[in-house]
Amino acid sequence: MSESARKDTPEQAEFRSYCQGWLKDNLPGEPPVRLPLTPLEIMTQEQLSYLQAWQKSAYDAGLVGCDYPVEVGGGGRNDCQRVANEEMIAARTPFMPNVIGLGMAAPTVFYHGQDKLKQDVLPRLFSGEDIWCQGFSEPEAGSDLASVQTFAEKKGDKWVINGHKVWTSLAHFAEWMIILLRTDKSHKYDGLSYFVVPIRSALGKGVTVRPLIKITGETGFNEVIFEDLEVDDSFRLDELGKGWQVAMTTLLHERGAGELQTPRSGGLKSKATHATNTANLIELAQTSYRGGKLACDDALTRDKIMQQVIREEGLRHNQRRSRVPALQDHPMRLPLQNKLLASEIAQDTAAIAVEVEGASASLYLGDDNAPAGGEWPMSYMNSYGMTIAAGTSEVQRNILGERVLGMPKSK
Numbered sequence: 001m002s003e004s005a006r007k008d009t010p011e012q013a014e015f016r017s018y019c020q021g022w023l024k025d026n027l028p029g030e031p032p033v034r035l036p037l038t039p040l041e042i043m044t045q046e047q048l049s050y051l052q053a054w055q056k057s058a059y060d061a062g063l064v065g066c067d068y069p070v071e072v073g074g075g076g077r078n079d080c081q082r083v084a085n086e087e088m089i090a091a092r093t094p095f096m097p098n099v100i101g102l103g104m105a106a107p108t109v110f111y112h113g114q115d116k117l118k119q120d121v122l123p124r125l126f127s128g129e130d131i132w133c134q135g136f137s138e139p140e141a142g143s144d145l146a147s148v149q150t151f152a153e154k155k156g157d158k159w160v161i162n163g164h165k166v167w168t169s170l171a172h173f174a175e176w177m178i179i180l181l182r183t184d185k186s187h188k189y190d191g192l193s194y195f196v197v198p199i200r201s202a203l204g205k206g207v208t209v210r211p212l213i214k215i216t217g218e219t220g221f222n223e224v225i226f227e228d229l230e231v232d233d234s235f236r237l238d239e240l241g242k243g244w245q246v247a248m249t250t251l252l253h254e255r256g257a258g259e260l261q262t263p264r265s266g267g268l269k270s271k272a273t274h275a276t277n278t279a280n281l282i283e284l285a286q287t288s289y290r291g292g293k294l295a296c297d298d299a300l301t302r303d304k305i306m307q308q309v310i311r312e313e314g315l316r317h318n319q320r321r322s323r324v325p326a327l328q329d330h331p332m333r334l335p336l337q338n339k340l341l342a343s344e345i346a347q348d349t350a351a352i353a354v355e356v357e358g359a360s361a362s363l364y365l366g367d368d369n370a371p372a373g374g375e376w377p378m379s380y381m382n383s384y385g386m387t388i389a390a391g392t393s394e395v396q397r398n399i400l401g402e403r404v405l406g407m408p409k410s411k
């Protein structure tokens, strides 16, 4: 029995046994196509359909949205999402495609939306039938998020949106976008308001989505242009001018605060994809030859891999600390630490793998001779995105230093 299972409440223990039974009988079959490493690189309808079918079946079985109230499509349970996540990870299920919906949009709509909106949008968000995306970043507003210029102007009882969002992951499949908009040009923070916007039904009628191609050759994020898109005032979250405070709810969850409550990653990796973890790195080193001997027999390589094993284990223990109430002195401490460390550890692990592969690392996906299917070089290139998305490592370090540790503000 896992340490976590030993501490289960009676409700959690019963639910855990239910999850184990359900997962045993209902694991999805092998995907018909190669899946991407994370939901942020879903490129084709085939990939999406396979993953959506999985999310829907897990939702119908009660493994998604477990702790949200029944009235908004949740399971009405107490602290059970964590249990479902642990069991999905143990069963090595595919990931959920609606990662932005589950991880960020759901808690934001739940805490700040009107009851009718919650009831209308959350069930299809949980089931994965509606994919959600996040329209925060703009060409001139990334780290300095409060500088967003995409403007919403009130006309009668509607809002008219004009502007340009960028790096919008999953917008090419999304029905809905959570969006930070400027509603008043004379105030920086208090001039922001937060909306949910149905973008798919507005394609070609006020919304244009243009995919961007990454260094890996994948698409996944997009530019989204708004030209006179009209939306209803009922799509506004919280009060006018309170957009910055609502955005903080989203960011806190994006950086990991809600990880235990939402199955954003429930079932991290499919059997069909390649995890950037040290277990796979060790396997690679045990089968790759460098200079006439196995890479795992090289003392320097072994040392580098061991450092990663230690860091990965340290991260795992740090994540467990989020369950200790006495360590919750600052809401950002553990989520920010975890986001910062997880993305940098994954990047270093991928860098060592590429080094172990040597010249073979130039072989890429689709090449039969590529070690591990060519996925390590792709992981390495994608790892840079993970140290930028959800706030760059530099910005995370600033926030940890200034707001958590109380150090003087950087100039």
Ligand SMILES: Cc1cc2nc3c(=O)[nH]c(=O)nc-3n(C[C@H](O)[C@H](O)[C@H](O)COP(=O)(O)OP(=O)(O)OC[C@H]3O[C@@H](n4cnc5c(N)ncnc54)[C@H](O)[C@@H]3O)c2cc1C
Residues within 6 Å of the ligand: 040, 133, 134, 135, 136, 137, 138, 139, 141, 142, 143, 144, 166, 167, 168, 169, 170, 221, 384, 385, 386, 388, 389, 390, 391, 392, 393, 394, 395, 398, 410
């Ligand atoms: C894979 C991926 C997915 C993404 N998905 C989404 C999405 O779905 N929706 C969305 O809205 N956005 C998304 N983004 C955008 C992401 O949030 C921004 O790229 C990020 O916030 C940085 O903003 P920027 O690109 O404008 O860089 P800038 O803010 O221009 O930063 C440029 C450089 O300056 C550094 N810098 C900036 N300010 C400071 C400072 N005060 N102190 C020290 N260094 C600083 C940064 O660390 C960075 O190295 C995604 C990005 C990536 C890579």
